[in-house]
Amino acid sequence: MKTRTKTKLALAxxxxxxxxxxxxxxxxxxxxxxxxxCIAPAGPGGxxxxxxxxxGRLLNNFSHGDLTVQTLNMPGAGGGVGFAHMITKRSHDPKxxxxxxxxxxxxxxxxxxxxxxxxxxxxxxxIGTDPGIIAVSKDSDIDSLATLITRLKNDPSSLTxxxxxAIGGWxxxxxxxxxxSAGLSDLKQIKYLxxxxxxxxxxxxxxxxxxxxxxxxxxxxxxxESGDLKPLAVLGHDRLSPPLDSIPTSFELGLDVxxxxxxxxYMPKEVPEEAYQWWVNNLKAASQTDEWKQTMVQNGLEPFSxxxxxxxxxxxxxxxxxxxxxKEIGIIK
Amino acid sequence: MExxxxxxxxxxxxxxxNNFLYALMGCFIGTLIGALPGLGPANGVAIMIxxxxxxxxxxxxxxxxxxxxxxxxxxxGRISSILLNIPGDEPAMMTCLDGYPMAQQGKAAExxxxxxxxxxxxxxxxxxxxxxxxxxxxxxxxxFGAAEYFALFVLAFATLGGVTGKNxxxxxxxxxxGLAIATVGIDLSTGTQRYTFxxxxxxEGIDFxxxxxxxxxxxxxxxFIEAHRGSTxxxxxxxxxxxxxxxxxxxILPTSLRGxxxxxxxxxxxxxxxxxxxxxxxxxxKRLVGAKGCFGKGDPRxxxxxxxxxxxxxxxxxxxMLTLGIPGSATTAVLLAMLVSFNITPGxxxxxxxxxxxxxxxxxxxxxxxxxxxxxxxxxxxxVRLLSIPPRYLLPIVTMVAFVGxxxxxxxxxxxxxxxxxxxxxxxxxxxDIPLVPIILGMLLGPEMEKNLRHVMQIHDGNxxxxxxxxxxxxxxxxxxxxxxxxxxxxPILRARINKH
Numbered sequence: 001m002k003t004r005t006k007t008k009l010a011l012a013x014x015x016x017x018x019x020x021x022x023x024x025x026x027x028x029x030x031x032x033x034x035x036x037x038c039i040a041p042a043g044p045g046g047x048x049x050x051x052x053x054x055x056g057r058l059l060n061n062f063s064h065g066d067l068t069v070q071t072l073n074m075p076g077a078g079g080g081v082g083f084a085h086m087i088t089k090r091s092h093d094p095k096x097x098x099x100x101x102x103x104x105x106x107x108x109x110x111x112x113x114x115x116x117x118x119x120x121x122x123x124x125x126x127i128g129t130d131p132g133i134i135a136v137s138k139d140s141d142i143d144s145l146a147t148l149i150t151r152l153k154n155d156p157s158s159l160t161x162x163x164x165x166a167i168g169g170w171x172x173x174x175x176x177x178x179x180x181s182a183g184l185s186d187l188k189q190i191k192y193l194x195x196x197x198x199x200x201x202x203x204x205x206x207x208x209x210x211x212x213x214x215x216x217x218x219x220x221x222x223x224x225e226s227g228d229l230k231p232l233a234v235l236g237h238d239r240l241s242p243p244l245d246s247i248p249t250s251f252e253l254g255l256d257v258x259x260x261x262x263x264x265x266y267m268p269k270e271v272p273e274e275a276y277q278w279w280v281n282n283l284k285a286a287s288q289t290d291e292w293k294q295t296m297v298q299n300g301l302e303p304f305s306x307x308x309x310x311x312x313x314x315x316x317x318x319x320x321x322x323x324x325x326x327k328e329i330g331i332i333k
Numbered sequence: 334m335e336x337x338x339x340x341x342x343x344x345x346x347x348x349x350x351n352n353f354l355y356a357l358m359g360c361f362i363g364t365l366i367g368a369l370p371g372l373g374p375a376n377g378v379a380i381m382i383x384x385x386x387x388x389x390x391x392x393x394x395x396x397x398x399x400x401x402x403x404x405x406x407x408x409x410g411r412i413s414s415i416l417l418n419i420p421g422d423e424p425a426m427m428t429c430l431d432g433y434p435m436a437q438q439g440k441a442a443e444x445x446x447x448x449x450x451x452x453x454x455x456x457x458x459x460x461x462x463x464x465x466x467x468x469x470x471x472x473x474x475x476x477f478g479a480a481e482y483f484a485l486f487v488l489a490f491a492t493l494g495g496v497t498g499k500n501x502x503x504x505x506x507x508x509x510x511g512l513a514i515a516t517v518g519i520d521l522s523t524g525t526q527r528y529t530f531x532x533x534x535x536x537e538g539i540d541f542x543x544x545x546x547x548x549x550x551x552x553x554x555x556x557f558i559e560a561h562r563g564s565t566x567x568x569x570x571x572x573x574x575x576x577x578x579x580x581x582x583x584x585i586l587p588t589s590l591r592g593x594x595x596x597x598x599x600x601x602x603x604x605x606x607x608x609x610x611x612x613x614x615x616x617x618x619k620r621l622v623g624a625k626g627c628f629g630k631g632d633p634r635x636x637x638x639x640x641x642x643x644x645x646x647x648x649x650x651x652x653x654m655l656t657l658g659i660p661g662s663a664t665t666a667v668l669l670a671m672l673v674s675f676n677i678t679p680g681x682x683x684x685x686x687x688x689x690x691x692x693x694x695x696x697x698x699x700x701x702x703x704x705x706x707x708x709x710x711x712x713x714x715x716x717v718r719l720l721s722i723p724p725r726y727l728l729p730i731v732t733m734v735a736f737v738g739x740x741x742x743x744x745x746x747x748x749x750x751x752x753x754x755x756x757x758x759x760x761x762x763x764x765x766d767i768p769l770v771p772i773i774l775g776m777l778l779g780p781e782m783e784k785n786l787r788h789v790m791q792i793h794d795g796n797x798x799x800x801x802x803x804x805x806x807x808x809x810x811x812x813x814x815x816x817x818x819x820x821x822x823x824x825p826i827l828r829a830r831i832n833k834h
Contacts, residue, residue: 043674043675043676043742044392044674044675044676046676049676072744073742073743074743074744074745075537075540075742075743076533076534076536076537076743076745077519077533077534077536077537078519078536078537080533080536081533081534081536081743081745084533113533114531114533157794160791160792166519166520166521166522166524167521167522167523167524168524169524191791191792193479193788193791193792194521194522194784195784196521196678196780196784199678199680199682199683199686200678200680200682202682203475203680203682204478204479206475207475207476207477207478209477209478209479210792222685222686331524
């Protein structure tokens with residue numbers, strides 16, 4: 001009898017503590033409650049779907065049941081259908097988010113969403129990133145980024161590149177940006193082959209049919225660890241987390257290329273300022289939980305946090321610079 | 334041994350309560366769909382696709398349920414063959430030959446029980462074949478470059494005749510239409526828009542799930558409205574109490590094992606499929622037994638052979654679908670569309686990256702077979718009774734599920750309009766006797782085929798000869814040519830012989 005009261009008391013105290021700590025950030029301002037939509041502007045199983053589902057799970061736990069995030073898949077036009085939906089149908093709705101990434105900014109920069117631009121929505125924040133990576137098959141005679149560049153300089157069409165994006169898309173841009181910063185001028189000669197997903201591109205490189213893979217860390221991680229792929233460089237300032245921290249970065253190799261695929265969110269333009277701030281604060285808090293850090297490790301993402309106005313500026317700046325690069329390398333006129 | 338431990342992981346996925354219940358439901362509905370005359374496994378799976386979206390199932394649960402529907406439909410086909418002399422689907426045609434005479438002789442229950450057992454054995458043999466062959470073939474698939482893949486797609490289209498039969502010109506027309514529909518959307522290799530008319534919904538092309546549900550489910554409804562006969566053929570055959578002797582089980586055992594192996598091989602071969610599996614298995618058995626049997630007059634081995642054959646082929650057809658992304662039959666084409674819409678690319682990588690899904694599905698197939706055997710032995714009476722439910726109650730449910738499910742995929746009314754459009758098209762095509770499966774194959778394989786051809790051209794600077802540069806691609810082209818020519822010569826002879834029976 002006595003032990004049972006004790007257990008009960010302990011449970012009550014524990015739940016009180018849990019309730020206090022997890023309720024902290026939103027107890028003061030329960031501005032947004034109930035059912036919230038997270039639009040993944042693609043089918044189930046892709047990156048945006050993952051972004052929505054994981055943040056949904058985080059926020060559901062974190063808000064103590066005040067908030068239920070449901071993921072809506074809205075495929076079409078590489079995110080354009082979702083983007084248009086946000087602008088036309090949800091422009092005042094504070095209870096909706098949409099997942100975005102560098103693929104979104106690249107398409108905005110190249111005017112692939114007809115009549116739409118990055119300033120027609122509000123950018124809330126980014127919660128992680130998937131760094132770009134250049135790799136070759138384990139049997140390849142290319143052993144460094146320098147060798148690759150030399151080969152390209154001798155004959156830009158001597159190597160084939162495989163990536164998951166369309167021509168002009170993010171993976172294609174990565175290799176063009178790398179070649180551009182290494183001083184190559186004949187960029188149109190570079191043979192880039194697009195596959196509909198990272199998986200098929202990896203298979204073709206591992207199978208020895210294509211020379212070089214331009215991909216992201218998350219989907220190549222397993223093949224680098226198993227030794228099937230030989231990584232040449234990570235495209236960014238920071239090295240990857242262990243055990244992949246031995247791969248040199250593009251900046252260490254003297255190339256000014258930053259190409260990592262951030263995972264973030266945007267909201268409708270016309271929502272009240274408090275609602276926007278509420279989302280900024282809560283996303284920030286959710287991204288600092290251990291649960292999210294663990295999810296990032298499991299899925300091969302690297303930390304990247306930028307929220308609120310900072311993120312909004314970052315996105316608009318990225319769209320501008322991608323537009324400039326796309327023009328310089330002849331993808332858009 | 335690695336295979337076995339992966340299979341065990343698969344079982345832990347398939348046996349989770351949620352997945353188990355969906356597998357059970359899939360088996361039950363599948364058997365029912367198979368038993369309804371006219372509704373084959375491909376239609377059955379197509380009709381069930383929207384339900385998986387309506388219920389918001391995860392990829393593995395959805396695939397486990399659809400695989401169970403597939404297996405169930407293969408079992409169900411025999412029920413109306415035996416009781417009504419009307420095959421529930423094409424592969425069950427051969428089962429009529431000895432099944433119906435047995436039922437007429439007052440041995441309907443024995444015929445149903447023995448055929449369920451034969452289906453189980455056939456499927457089991459072939460699933461074991463799948464477990465061992467698929468991972469080997471998946472590793473082999475790494476040696477496929479762009480040229481080899483292009484040859485493989487040509488092979489898939491060349492052997493279409495075997496899948497769809499009758500009129501090669503109509504099959505070619507349908508495949509061409511499918512390929513044409515596949516060009517809609519942004520072209521990945523150049524970024525150019527093709528036939529999108531600046532409509533955002535068309536940028537990524539026309540969703541083949543929408544097309545499948547329209548072509549199969551909605552056209553089925555339209556055909557029904559036209560027929561407007563609310564009654565189903567009633568069975569005049571009374572079910573008798575089951576008297577199953579050990580001797581008769583023993584008699585069909587070797588037949589079923591052989592049937593399973595033949596079916597598996599027919600399933601793995603592109604374009605051959607379940608109908609061929611059951612036909613070859615039946616004729617071989619008839620020849621082996623010779624004059625001693627009473628084939629055609631109600632020999633139990635005459636039911637066991639085609640049932641083991643068509644169920645074996647059903648599992649065999651999963652091998653090329655899972656390892657290479659080439660469907661070996663209409664139903665696997667529908668299942669492939671489902672995989673692609675979940676962003677899962679079949680092929681060697683699926684066995685490593687989506688191991689839980691692949692092995693979960695294979696385990697579900699084994700589990701489904703056990704469930705189906707259990708469902709079909711004591712509960713066969715329920716299916717017999719369900720057969721007499723007028724379709725006017727079933728079809729409105731199908732329609733409702735189709736609309737809700739398609740809307741749930743993308744939340745766009747645009748897709749619903751497309752689905753109805755495809756439904757009307759499917760109705761007209763079925764009236765004109767144009768097969769629907771080649772349209773789906775064209776839509777499904779078209780983009781991949783085009784992409785691989787362009788990759789060959791890009792890599793080798795437009796040198797067409799590179800398409801025949803490796804031994805593997807020459808081999809594939811040869812099989813493709815053989816697959817195109819042989820059915821034209823042998824097909825009519827084979828068909829005449831099936832009809833003669």
